[in-house]
Amino acid sequence: MEQLVINAEPRTVIGKQVKRLRRQGLVPGILYGYGIEPMPLQFAAKEIERVVRQAGSSTLVQVIVEGTPYTAVVRDLQRDAIKRTLMHVDFQALSMTEKVRLPISLTLVGEAPAEAMGATILQQLNEIEVECLPSALVHTIEVDISVLEEPGQSITAKELKVPEGIELLVDPDEVIVIAAAESEAEEEIEEEGEVVAAEPEVITEKQEESED
Numbered sequence: 444m445e446q447l448v449i450n451a452e453p454r455t456v457i458g459k460q461v462k463r464l465r466r467q468g469l470v471p472g473i474l475y476g477y478g479i480e481p482m483p484l485q486f487a488a489k490e491i492e493r494v495v496r497q498a499g500s501s502t503l504v505q506v507i508v509e510g511t512p513y514t515a516v517v518r519d520l521q522r523d524a525i526k527r528t529l530m531h532v533d534f535q536a537l538s539m540t541e542k543v544r545l546p547i548s549l550t551l552v553g554e555a556p557a558e559a560m561g562a563t564i565l566q567q568l569n570e571i572e573v574e575c576l577p578s579a580l581v582h583t584i585e586v587d588i589s590v591l592e593e594p595g596q597s598i599t600a601k602e603l604k605v606p607e608g609i610e611l612l613v614d615p616d617e618v619i620v621i622a623a624a625e626s627e628a629e630e631e632i633e634e635e636g637e638v639v640a641a642e643p644e645v646i647t648e649k650q651e652e653s654e655d
Contacts (some may be wrong), residue, residue, distance in 0.1 A: 446503040446514070449494045453508065454483040461531075470529050474506055474513060476536035482508065484534075492529055495520055500570065501547045502582045506534050514577065516545060537577045544612065546570040547581065549619060553589035557622035562594035566620045571600065572612040579608030586619055597621040 454471055456464055461471045468488045475481040484506075498504050498517050506513045515534040523530055537543055548570045555564050571584065584605060586598060601615035 446505050447494050447498055448505045448507065449486060449490060450507050451484040451486050454485040456485075457483065465528075465530070470532060472532040472534065474508070474515060474534045474536055476515065476534075477538040477541070479513070479536055484508065486532070488529065491532060495529065495532060499548055499582060500545055501573075501580045503537075503577060503580060504534065506536075514539065516543070516577075516580075518545075539577050542574050542576055544572065544574045547573050547609075548583045550583045550585050551588050551620060552585045553587045555588040555591035555622055557591045557594050557596060560594055561625055562591070562622040563625070564588060564591065564620060565623050567618045568620075571603075571619075573605075573609050574612055575609040579606065581606050581609070584609075588620060588622075591620070591622040594622050594624040 451472070451474070454464075456471070464471055464485055465488075469485045470488050470491050472484045472486055472491070473481055474484055494504060495517055500517060502516070504515050504517065506515050513534075513536045515536045517532065518535040519533040521530045521532075522528060549566070549568055551564070551566060555562070558564060566586075584603060586603065588598070590596075590598065590602075598619045598621075599615065600611055600613050600617040600619060603611070603619065605611060
């Protein structure tokens with residue numbers, strides 16, 4: 444399993460004062476989990492942005508604090524609601540001998556013949572919950588849509604080609620992707636539009652302080 448590396452420094456600044464860190468090009472975070480007490484940390488903004496983009500939710504990251512490496516995964520991150528800049532990142536330290544539960548992203552690959560017949564390919568799940576040892580983790584699970592030959596066909600969780608050592612924690616009949624007929628696709632888009640219309644979340648100073 445590929446591992447990314449990020450250097451971190453212990454963080455003493457907490458609460459509203461973390462704004463000062465961000466002005467200095469630093470991002471506050473925390474490391475918690477197996478065998479350690481929660482450790483407030485700070486990261487160089489450019490480096491941590493690069494790592495979280497590459498890592499997703501299931502790539503192992505070596506977080507190095509004062510020369511000591513910790514094997515971890517990104518468990519949560521917060522971004523500015525408008526600028527989308529990284530505001531805070533949580534890492535969970537793992538034991539390589541204990542199973543972990545987390546989501547792995549799903550990536551569509553191939554071409555669906557059903558599209559030539561007017562179908563629209565709709566991905567119902569972007570990630571899927573799994574359980575495995577950290578050594579079995581993969582960055583993404585590929586979903587081959589070339590099997591969708593006609594409108595109305597779908598791919599369910601039980602049809603995924605899951606790497607050895609990974610157990611899916613979803614209903615085997617959960618639909619991952621469907622080749623929707625035109626009328627079904629329009630209906631799905633309308634429903635999604637209603638969700639998108641919700642007001643965006645704004646991270647307040649009070650929230651920032653509570654996170655730290």
